[in-house]
Amino acid sequence: MPRRTRATAVAVLLLLAGCSSDGGDGDGAEGAAGVGDPYFPKAGNGGYDVTHYELTLDYAPGTRHLTGTAVITARATQQLASYHLDLQGLDVEQVTVDGEPARTSRAGQELTVRPASGLSTGRVFRTTVRYSGTPQTITDPDSSEEGWLPTADGAVALGEPVGSMAWFPGSHHPSDKAMYDLRVTVPEGLTAVSNGELVSEKASGKGRRTFVWHTGEPMASYLAMLAVGKFEVRRTAGRVPAYVAVDTTQVAASRAVVGRLGDVLDWSAYNFGPYPFRSTGVVVGRAGDAGYALETQNRPFFPGPPDLSTFVHELAHQWFGDSVTPRTWRDMWLNEGFATYAEWLWSEDHDGDTAQEIFDAVYAGDYYEDAEDNEAVWAFAPGDPPDADRISDPPVYLRGALVVHRIRQLLGDDAFYDFVQGWTGEHRHLVVDSGQLKAYLEKLAPDDDWDGVWEQWVYGKPKPSI
Template sequence: MTNRLILAAAAILACGGLLGAATPVSSTAPGAMGSAGVGDPYLPLAGNGGLHVRHYALTLSYQPKTAHLDGSAVLSAVAIQDLAGFDLDLLGLDVHRVTVDAQPVSWSRNGQELQITLGRTVAKGATFEIAVDYGGKPQPVTDADGSPDGWIALPGEQGAFVAGEPQGAMTWFPCNGHPSDKSSYDITVTVPAGYTAVSNGVLRSQRTVDGRSTFGWHESAPMAAYLATASVGRFDVRQYWTPGGLPVYTAVDPAEVADAGPVLDQLPDVIAWASATFGPYPFDAAGAIVAHAKSIGYSLEAQTRPVYDEAPDVDTLVHETAHQWFGDSVTVTQWKDIWLNEGFATYAEWLWGAAHGGQSTHQRLAALYALPATDPLWANPAGDPGGLAHLFGEPSYARGAMTLQELREAVGDSAFFTILKRWTAEHRHGHATTADFEALSANVSNKNLDALFATWLYGPGKPAKM
């Protein structure tokens, strides 16, 4: 995520492929309710125990004039314990019907939890299919730092800005809404003719019938729920292929085309540079969604297709593109490790700038270190920023990037860039922790780096020396 205010759990299961027909297995042993959340210290109710969602099939219909959303969600899941029931994250929308393997089941609502009782036990390891029909006017979540996330209806019938970090996915579909659960997706959205609905992955179908246009999107790679989008607008659309054969789909609000065009034209070069620096691009599509919504105040690295609140500058484009490796492909296991996303994407900005006539990465480090001890940069440690209100604070970004520059200077360029490429390769489409990164860095460099990480990631206040 790029926040303009700033810029001025191990994984439940390895994500499998798309399920075929559900194969429920009943157990004679009594099952238990899955826990309401995975217990993340920052968002304890996010996600759900007892199941892993392998695939989401979302069929949506949105009317910008009334801001009304109708949805049908089919979740292909596997039980990770003997399971008598479970929760899904869903906030605010009305639920009309819930079935499991095509059979109606009992359900209730408790805050953000859609509580589902199976009436039988599904054995650990068995697959099953959950279908939820729902609708209403989605309302975004206001996070502890005051920013909105989720499904955000734009004024004047512009459409919707859909960006779900860290907890907004539950405002528009029932989900296992923690980054430790990743899934493949099919997202089909119907909107009035003249609007375009843009989601993740590859556009597989598009048709207009009787004044309604339907767009079918498929994301085959595992994706955390917060990275899903289904943004709607009267976009200027451009489709092309990079020299390497990667399909690119950009959708830009007409009011932003003049400013966004020259920047988005650089996307193929940014992807090629990042691929050479961090390893192969991890997905089968790329692009961008640019809204005309400056009041939102941030952009988000939606998988394969970042969402920008206005025309991005080059630094922002580099930042959100770098997240495709750091955050989208290699995903945090708990939110406290957010520096693995934001510090790395910020450091990518530094690397790009240094390679294109700007300050060196050491000069960036020195300039930030020169800030006084009272500066917000030193307010919280990057490795555990202290809660949801500080998740996207400056330490997660700039101090995270400073940690990487300190690491680079300690181990040398050869080891440092080997670490980055091995990180993205070894955890491709998976999850990782700060401890994993520390161990990899020590292994590649053959150095004891405990003091470096203790100082730059966890030390209180400004380090005594650079």
């Protein structure tokens, strides 16, 4: 996730059954309006599992008008008379289910869909939503902004934690990953960059150009990204093809760090296991396009030229967060702790401070120059942020990294790297929680005190003793 102070996370009970109510137009019940995340209770939806999004978009930067059609393929996990989609703002013009018109209603971010007939458990169905309007910028509980962010020459769409509902309808919770195909048309002279691989790019008439992107590995919707603007694009072939798009005003300033993409990915793969996706790359916009960098899948986004440490952090997220995804927002320390620890390992391997030295500085309160900043590291446990506006606070990042180093201390170096590569390999493209990590370690090293690590370092608020 981005380097910013925002917040959001605590346990999430996956309520895949909704209230029992008469569906009226079909047998079954209503799918739950949310999966029970206590930070974002309306995020995601119950009663079905999305497998694929097909999005067709047309964007006019001059008027900030977006026209879209979303075809959402899902499998019913219960009998459904109705179900919900997350969509913030935008005007819904038509909804069909398997080609038949469906009735709908709106309440806040919830779009309720009532098919002409009920959906049986296990049925695969397609919901088509036609919509349009001016997509919204969403302000998070910590005052950071996401969703649809207008830029000087286009826009960037960023989704963590719930911003993707500003530009397409869906089940917007990390526990529901899916594949994506995106077709976006923009004015000629602009480039539209998204996740995955560029399938085609061609003129579409009337001064417009269409870009088609395909993401063939499961992706949480908060990692979906779209950037529209004037970019210098560099494409490289190889074992992992790369697509790098840099705002034309940022090319010179970004060259040194972005040019190390291959080095950072090779180092990461050596430490964390094989790269988990079919392609890679980065997008560099302008400073001010967003208030943070974000680990959007395959292609992290940076608002202006990144520094090397942040570059390493967001690319490490391709393993920790993007491939191995948190089941709930309470589990976000699994993303940020490992990505922050990747920075420490990079420093250690490149003649900087060792991970142990950084650990000691954080623990002793010498990491930041300001004493209040050092005290803030111990404000709460990394696995238990107090509310939604704290999930991106220092404890999630730095105390999360302390947990990872404690694991390394207990396992020893050789076993630690075996653990990391085993964890990312066994859970590739899956969703996980803190309990699964603990169970994995207990199986790997049953004689170590993992109960103590979790009680003191993951869930204990006071500074643990060493």
